[in-house]
Amino acid sequence: MRAAREAVLVVAGCLALYLAGAADVPFYTRGEPREGLVAREMLRSHAWLVPARPGGELARKPPLYYWAAAGALGVLPERPELALRLPSAVLGTAAVLGTWATARAVWGAAAGLPAALVLATTFEWTRAAVSARVDMALAAVLTATLAGWTLALARGTRGATALAALGAALGTLAKGPVALVLPGLAAAGLRIARREVRPLRVVPVLGGAAALAGLWYAAAFAREGSALLDVVARENWLRFVDPEGAATGHAHAALYLVPLGLVGLLPWTPLLPLALVPLRDRRAAAALAAAWVATGVVFFSLAAAKRSVYLLPLHPAVALLLGAGVAAPPAHGRLERLASLGALLFAPAGLGLAALGGALALGVDPVPLVQPWLRPDDAAGAATLAAAARAASPWLLLLAVVTAAATPLVARAAARAEWRRLVLAVAALFALWTASFDTLLHPGGVAQRPARRAALRALPTRPRAPLLRAGSAARVAAPGSGRRRTAPPLGERVAAAARPGRAGPHRARGERGAAGGARPPGADRSARRGARPRAGRGRVAAPRAQNG
Incomplete structure (x- = not known):
């Protein structure tokens, strides 16, 4: 296949996969609407330098995702779910395309498409690419760093x-x-392994990057002062060493990420032995990818706060190694045997998936079988998914038949160690099932979740919709008030944010300020922007479910 055709296939396939259902699946957790409120506030206030929530609370993360999301929301104000997820989908697609180009340039044309398909269809990558969160923004742009260094070493x-x-x-x-x-850790890993690192120009690259990004941090600090340092310390240092003390959550044991990382790489986890094949040639590019993965896993395992999505920046390196292993597989030996044993899992998995889809299409309700192990809200969600499956029974039945028919082809490719054909078949089936789930089942499955989650769904469709409503003790500072407010202690603020039923840290802080204590550090900033005072009392409106 010509390079241009492959590139078009990669881009079109990724966008079709990641945008399937992006506009139809409502917001049903706190994370996505929380980021959306920041993007909408950017549009409302025209304050693009430092992202903040309604009421002045600084956002938890730097501005890159918020800039992109606010731009998309300005173009698509009536479709907030699609607008806020669009940056992740586009960035995820760009990273897959960059991985394809890098694998093709370094390991040959045969490595490009397998590497792209592996990355595009890993479970964690797909999940992040359809989520209105900042994680894909980090992983995608770091793919450029990995690609640049890989090309520097190889060519x-x-x-x-x-x-x-x-x-x-x-x-x-x-x-x-x-x-x-x-x-920096990846380069240090190469150095420890006594590999050549001079082509990477580590100090100029990372120093230049720090200086370039530092321009924004300097401007933000000049505007926000210690409030910015507070956020940076909490979200980086305290999250790494003491998430419980900082109330950032997600504290887990050292090995917590190992099984989660293997799950996140599905459906390609059984083929991971092939990722070790390129290391046999002792090529510097393969060593860099391996160091990128190994040092990243160690770093995030040492951190006190752990989430599976933290490993997302490592996925492109795994995809590069797997693509190279598929392009030049071992003819014999331990790695070939391990990969062949792992590949034997694909056929029974395909049959099981076909059986599940067929059973759902025929009206079989599996919820009673798993209900004892589910929380009440998850059980309710599973029941609504089963109901959505019954409504989509013709398509599910067809999908089950196609999967069952393709399973013998998958089994034959696995038995013959035809790795490229196996990757193409598994990626096609994964994409077909994922797109079907996101368009047919997921929207209906979350629309009827309990009210606490469903209420988090909707941002007001227009970015300039009122951000405050009457009823709370929080007040908006009058323009020109000029009063200097001091932020409450870090632990107190983030602990208030973590309490169930709170609308967010900005609400907790605003209530404290109204009682005569410290006020949010962004309140005066909001006044300086020209925020109009509301009559009476106001609070940040919690996202609420919309009809339709």
Whole structure:
């Protein structure tokens, strides 16, 4: 297949997969609407420098995602779900395309498409690409750093280190200093392994990235002062060493991410032995990808706060190694045997998936079988998914038949170690099932979740919709009031944010200010922007479910 056709196939396939149902699946957790409120506030206030929530509370993350989301929301104000998820889908697609181009340039044309398909269809990557969160922004731009350094090692490509520096700088604007730490650790890993690192130009690349991103941090600090330092410390240092003390949550044991990482790489986890094949040649590019993965896993395992999505920036490196392993597989040996044993799992998994889809299409309700192990709201969600499956029974039945018919082809490719054909077949089935779930089952499955979650669904469709409503003790500072307010202690604020039933940290802080104590550090900033005072009392309106 010609390179241009492959590139078009990669882009079209990713966008079709990631945008399937993006406008139809309502917001049903706190994370997505929380980020959406920040994007909408940017549009309302025209304050693009420092992202903030309604009421002045600084956003938890730097501005890169919020800039993109606010731009999309301005173009698509009537479709907030699609608008806020669009940046992740586009960035995820761009990263897959970059991985394809890098694998093709370094390991040959045969490695490009398998590497792209592996990355595009891993479970964690797909989940992040359809989510209105900042994680994909970090992973996508760090893919540019990985690609630039890989090309610098393999081919000495002109401008490769500039690409690496740009990726690290944008990553620092997406999620903070971790975008400098991860490449630095990978380079250190190469150095410890006594590999050549001079082509990477580590100090100029990371120093230049820090200086470039530092321009925004300096401007933001000049405007917000200690409030910005407070957020940076909490979201980076305290999250790493003491998430419970900072009330950021997600504290887990050291090995917590190992099984989650393997699950996140599904459906490609059984083929991971092939990722070790390129390391046999002792090529510097393969060593960099391996160091990127190994040091990243160690770093995030040492952190006290752990989430599976933290491993997302490592997925492109895994995809590069797997693509190279598929392009030049071992003819015999331990790795070939391990990969062949793992590949035997695909056929029974396909049959099981076909059986489940057929059973749902025929009206079989599996919820009573698993209900004892589910929380009440999850059981309710499973019941609504089963109801949505019955409504989509013709398509599900067809999907089950197609999967059952393709399973023998998958089994034969696995038995013959035809890795490229196996990757194509598994990726096609995964994409078909994922797109079907997101368009047919997921929208109806979450629309009827309990009210506490369903109420988180909707942002007002127009970015300039009122942000405050009557009824709480929080007041908006009058323009020109000029009163200096001091932020409450870090632990008190984030603990208030973590309490169930709170609308968010900005609400807790606003109530404290109204009682005569400290006020949010952004309140005066909101007044300086020209925020109009509301009559009476106001509070940030919690997102509420919309009809239709």
